[in-house]
Structures are given as C-alpha cells and as structure tokens.
Amino acid sequence: MISNHLNLVEQQRQHADSISERTAQFLAAGGTIFLGESPAINPPPSKRSTKIDPETILKRRKPPITAAERKALRKLAEAL
Template identity: 45%
Template sequence: MISLNLNAVRAKQAESDHIAAAMADFWGRSGGNYKELPPARMKPIPARRDWVDPETILKRKPRPLTLAERRALRKMADSL
C-alpha cells in the first residue's frame, strides 16, 4: 500500500533499522538456529454458574424425610 504521508514513513525508518539490527544481532549470537514448536492448545474455562435453579437441585437429589414422615411411614409399614 502506498503511504500518502511520507514523513511518517521516514520517521519510523530509524526505529525499523534499529529493530532490524537488534534481530540480526540476536540471530548472530544464537547461531541462526531455531526450533519450531507446536502451537499451544488452550482449553477454554467453562462459564461460571453463579445461580442454580432450586427446582433443578430438587430433581437431582430429593430432600430427606422429616422425622414426622418417617414415623408415619413406620406406622404404615407396621399396619401391613
């Protein structure tokens, strides 16, 4: 793409040359060798559940019997 503002390009040229020199220095010190690694596979964190519907909890785990209900059930079992 052609830049309409050549002053901006010329202003960045010094910075670009400095970065290119630093890269050449780095590659020169490391021997120019690099090892390509496989990309990191990120597992997304599941959405946080701040609120759970009370009916869902009751469907999953029924409430335990109260003392009165256990006594009534015991009376019914004894009467059989």
C-alpha cells in the first residue's frame, strides 16, 4: 500500500496483517497458491452480425451527382 496519508496506511495494517497470517496458515497446512493467467486488459471486440437488414439498405444515401450531371443542370437552368 502506497499512500501519502500515513493514518490510512495504519488503519489498513490490521487487515494486511490478518491476511498475511491466514495466508501463512494456509501454506503451512499444505495449501498451494495457483497463479493463473491474468485477464486481457482490453477484451476482444464483439463479433459483428452477418445479418443484413433490407430496410437499412434502402435508407442509405444516394451517391452525389457527377460533374457531367452538374454541368447539364447548369445549362438547363441558364436556358430557363
């Protein structure tokens, strides 16, 4: 425990000593401590769904008009 507040450290010392005693008793009774693999810090992202909703395809934006279409529209507007 690292703390700038010594009072907090001293308050928790009873718990730390108790844990140390119980760990020593466990090991003296023949217990073993198993150190497993630590979990990943960042879990892998969830799998993307393969389902395609037909309604979302219809809601997609239309492609913008091309330069040739833009020129044709300008000519039509000038003719009016």
